[in-house]
Amino acid sequence: MQSKLFGEFMGTMILVLLGNGVVAGSLLNKSKAQNAGWIAITAGWAFAVMCGVFTSVACGSADAHLNPAVTLGFAVSSGDFSKLVPYVGAQVLGAMAGALLVFLYYRHHFAATEDPDLKFACFGTAPAIRRIGSNLLNEAIGTFVLIVVIAAMTSKAVGATGPAGALASGYSPYLVGMLVWSIGLSLGGTTGYAINPARDFGPRLMHSILPIPKKGTSDWAYAPVPIFGPLIGGALAGLFIRAAGF
Numbered sequence: 001m002q003s004k005l006f007g008e009f010m011g012t013m014i015l016v017l018l019g020n021g022v023v024a025g026s027l028l029n030k031s032k033a034q035n036a037g038w039i040a041i042t043a044g045w046a047f048a049v050m051c052g053v054f055t056s057v058a059c060g061s062a063d064a065h066l067n068p069a070v071t072l073g074f075a076v077s078s079g080d081f082s083k084l085v086p087y088v089g090a091q092v093l094g095a096m097a098g099a100l101l102v103f104l105y106y107r108h109h110f111a112a113t114e115d116p117d118l119k120f121a122c123f124g125t126a127p128a129i130r131r132i133g134s135n136l137l138n139e140a141i142g143t144f145v146l147i148v149v150i151a152a153m154t155s156k157a158v159g160a161t162g163p164a165g166a167l168a169s170g171y172s173p174y175l176v177g178m179l180v181w182s183i184g185l186s187l188g189g190t191t192g193y194a195i196n197p198a199r200d201f202g203p204r205l206m207h208s209i210l211p212i213p214k215k216g217t218s219d220w221a222y223a224p225v226p227i228f229g230p231l232i233g234g235a236l237a238g239l240f241i242r243a244a245g246f
Contacts (some may be wrong), residue, residue, distance in 0.1 A: 002060030004083075008090040009097070011056025012198060016098025017105075018048035022162035022205060024102055024122040042184030049178030057173075058204025066091060066172075067196040068077045069234030072146040076238025077246075081103050089196065099123055101205075114165025116216030123194035124204035126219060126225050135191050135222075138234070142187045143195045147237035149179050155246040196225030201227055 022044025035039070042071035047068070056064035063072045068088040072144055075081045102122060103110065110119055120126070125133045152158060153175045194200040201223065208218040 004061045004088055005090040006062065006188055007056040007059040007061025007062075009094040010059040010060065010064065011052040011064055012091045012094030012202075013052075013098040013101070014055045015048050015052030015066050015093045016082050016199060016203060017101045019045045019199070020099060020102045020122055022048070023173045024106045024109065026106045027113075027118045027121055028106055029114075031106070031109050031114040038189075039185075040186060042181055045184055046177040046181030047242035048181045050173045052155075053173035053176060054170075063087075066079070066094075066198075067230075068092075068198050069143045069196060070147055070150070072231055072237040073143075073234035073241070074151075076235050077151070077241040080239050089221075091198035092202045095198040096118065099203035099206035100210070103212065114214065116214060119212055119215050120207060120219065121192075123207035124200050124219065124223070125194040125221060127191045127225075128189060130222070132222075132225060133193070134223045136229045136232070138190045139194060139226055140233035141181055142191075142193050143230040143233030144193050144240075145187070146179065146183060147234055148240055150176060151237070151241045151246045153179070157246075191225070192227075193232050195233075196228040197230050199226075 020043055022033075022036075025044075026036040026041055028034065050067050053064040056066060057231075063071075063083070065074070065087055068084075068091055070089075071084055071087045075084050094171045106122070110122075117126075120203055154172055183195065189191060204218050204220075204223055205214065232233075
């Protein structure tokens with residue numbers, strides 16, 4: 001059953017299940033992990049990315065993008081846009097499936113939680129200070145860092161002759177997970193570091209349609225920020241990678 005689209009779907013599903021899962025465990029009432037804090041959330045997302053990448057590769061996508069902004073960035077850097085539309089579709093559907101699983105897994109805890117904002121946080125992102133221009137810039141910068149450093153980690157210079165020496169096969173997902181952890185710790189406090197349009201849009205859509213008890217708004221007014229901010233950052237990263245010759 002291996003295929004590139006299936007790999008992107010499965011990898012993104014695991015990414016969102018584990019990533020939003022750690023948020024739910026940390027925020028929802030009567031969870032044993034309640035109040036685990038930002039370190040736990042950023043670590044959980046890092047491991048979620050690592051697991052998602054491994055799953056994506058095993059299911060048929062050697063690219064393991066799991067993120068429309070990453071797909072766009074590498075399309076811009078290579079000049080090949082043939083994967084953009086099909087990959088994005090698979091990634092959004094995978095993110096929706098992952099969000100559905102989070103809801104099913106924590107359904108009793110959603111019911112036990114009164115605060116609608118905490119419930120929403122288990123699906124989509126929201127800024128700490130709502131300034132749309134700054135929020136857009138922050139998402140673009142975070143995504144730029146994500147894609148440029150991924151390209152650097154997997155570049156021929158690092159893999160063959162760089163200070164780290166030759167990288168063993170299968171090592172890259174660990175590095176990407178560490179990168180996402182770093183971004184979360186250093187840059188995530190302003191917007192919740194969506195840095196991935198599928199990761200935000202798919203779960204936000206599921207929040208709007210799932211029968212979550214006493215849920216609040218899905219905040220669609222903010223939704224363009226975690227979509228267009230990462231896409232802008234991805235496109236700029238692609239141009240940088242192309243110019244730098246990674």
